[in-house]
Amino acid sequence: MVESAPAVELKGIWKRFPGVIANSDININVASGTVHAIVGENGAGKSTLMKILYGMQKADEGTITINGTELVFNSPADAIEAGIGMVHQHFMLADNFTVLENIVLGSEPKSGARLDFEKARKQISDIAAENGLLVNPDVLVSELGVGDRQRIEILKVLYRGAKILILDEPTAVLVPHEVDELFNTLRDLKREGLTVIFISHKLDEVLSIADEITVIRQGTTVGSVNPHTESVSARDLAEMMVGNELPTPLAVGDTIRDEVILEVKDLTVLAAGGKAIVDGVSFEIRAGEILGIAGVEGNGQAEILDALMGIESSTGVVTFKNEDVSHKSTRHRRELGIGFIPEDRQRQALMLEAPLWENRMLGHQTMAPNSKGFLLNPRGAKADTKRIVEEYDVRTPSIDVLASALSGGNQQKLIVGREMSGDPKLLIAAHPTRGVDVGAQAAIWDHIRNARQAGLAVLLVSADLDELIGLSDTIKVLLRGKFVADADPATVTPQELGTAMTGAGKAA
């Protein structure tokens, strides 16, 4: 490798948020012309770090050095100026614009007052050819799939002259062959002398593409490895990510009873265009059973959960405790005893600008202790909020503070505590411990396991495969809206499960 200053050097980065230290003493060296992966659990502080590097947030302490020059970024514009480009996990494209228009949007080539599309078209096709990013510049973005959209995002930052690319969880939304294409693109970019920073928590992918891997745990860098020179396995990385403890939620004993709590037949959810996002899914969950759904994000798991709660319209038959609830309202389903921990807690599970005790009522506003008949019972809700704060270790000075004042992990603990209240018969949970620290994670697992012991049925969706394997009694693998494989949590490894999720092979 050429001897030169590292493309990116982060030194002693600290970032504190109310109630949580997101980054503490982060040190990373990214060599020029390499693919550098940054791995860590959800909530380990990867996103914050990247926001700092991209100028979206300012570090409290520490320095950023780009190609040997120490710089201060006050906004993304400064970072772009320094040659840094960010490809966000969620694409930011205008659907009703063409590819070309999307790429130039915000930095349009002008000749006089006129938009010079011909010049832009030439420039873009040059960049695209150099990097093997094949897209037709004149189609509407709305007609393109996820892989193409991602290529447009990459072209967008290259068009703006980026030499250092940050890709935030780029594979989360991709199917396997798209992942392969992306990796080919990254190799091309590297050959062109560009530097790629690749954020991920999928260790197999990281091992196959990265020249160097930095591991972040609880906000700090715990080490770097070079997979070309050192022999390192996904397991080694996982251990670095979670520390020595490796808290695996071991399933205890067989608690499955005969009573079927939830029976789902031919559940289908159609997207706006008429394509099936959930395609004729059937399963049942018994009392005391935890059914895990494994799948790459965006393969229909969110839609299954929303359909089961009656939030998303669907066809098929959903039977809860021998009652057909297919056409029942969300409120009715909740009153029957279904708890719901949605995927996006801030949008779906909280009123951020309301006090904790009002958030305690949300979703349970028709039930004791929050209301009696048509009247609310603030006193009852407050008392029960105090109980949840105690039992679930929600770190807050009072139950009168606004939900927005809590850290993400504490918000999640409040939500889990709320949804486990009132003796539910079924818990539908998406990523119940996402963003929660390790200790609280174990506590939430205990709560769920204890409830299962008492007969709770659980439908669990989690991106954390260790959590999924450790908690579930049965695992089903979801791919493009269909169950494609079953896995036995007693024998399956995260690696096997990960392979099955991408449709590449069959799980044990």
Place this chain on the structure above:
Amino acid sequence: MNLRRLGTSLIAPAIGIFISIAVTAVILKFIGASVTTVFSSMWTYGTSPHAMSLTLNLATTYFLSALAVAVGFKMNLFNIGVNGQYVLGALAAAVVGSNLHMVGFIAIPISILAAMIVGAAWAGIAAWLKVSRGVSEVISTIMLNFIAIGIISYIIVRTGIGTETSLNVRGTKLIPESGMLHGTAFLDPGTKVYGFFFVSIFIAIGYWFLLNRTRFGFDLRATGKSATAARTSGVESKRMAIVTMLLSGAIAGLVGLPYLLGETGSYNLNFPTDWGFTGIAIALLGRNNPLGIALGALLWAFLDISSGQLILEGVPREITTIMQGLIVIVVVMSYEIVRRNQVKSEQKNVAKALAKQEVAA
């Protein structure tokens, strides 16, 4: 903590009033008027028992109008059609009331009910368009205002409902004395404070109770705070939009009644038709809170009434319109600033309190 919240919610209006007085002073100076004379004569007249009675009467009207708007605002539903709803409501009450010859405690509630039903029905058209056809309620309610005024002109000019009243203006028959709510003259012996002033106090309490102590109120507030979270919690957004719009229309139907039942006794073509827009401004001022709205309505009415004095000083009375506009703009801006600071400072306080706990542990 709650005392502090109350304190911070009073900061914004205080800033608004201060800045608007300051700017108005500059304008007065600019047009060559004596600042102190103008303000002191407004104050002297505005605080006289006669003017205060008039202020209470006008404030009652504004209060109801703002309440109608506020109930929609609480769930991000914008009822801009209070004007249309209240003129139709007032007409309905006038027609029903003038044909009822019964004792007051039966006739008056029936008139009130008629106004509420018609107001709600008119708002219901916008609600139905919204949930069934996705028409923005902002557009439909504005358009319905024009239609309502047109319908009323037609009814009064072209149908038997309208007759020639005194003062040479067409209107409905007079409501019999027993069906009126003239009120009592408790401040100034010559000026009655409308009976609806007292009715409004009960309506304010009812509004507060409905929003803060009932499940319906919780669903409504939850929808306003986060539509997605409310949906996930089991609130049916379409049903909620319809019910809230009907409720807003029903309250709007009352807006013309203080004046109708306290003063004219007849809906005629001179009946004011723009109290609904004032309601929007006051709902913003009062942050959809009944107490805040009451204070805002009093302030607004005070400025309106005391501005009558400006002509005597040789100053155009439109100066108060400028004041009112400034107050709203400044207050809305400062609310947002105060709110952001509040969220931030609360996050900081929580972090601080937790850090202390950890040290203690």
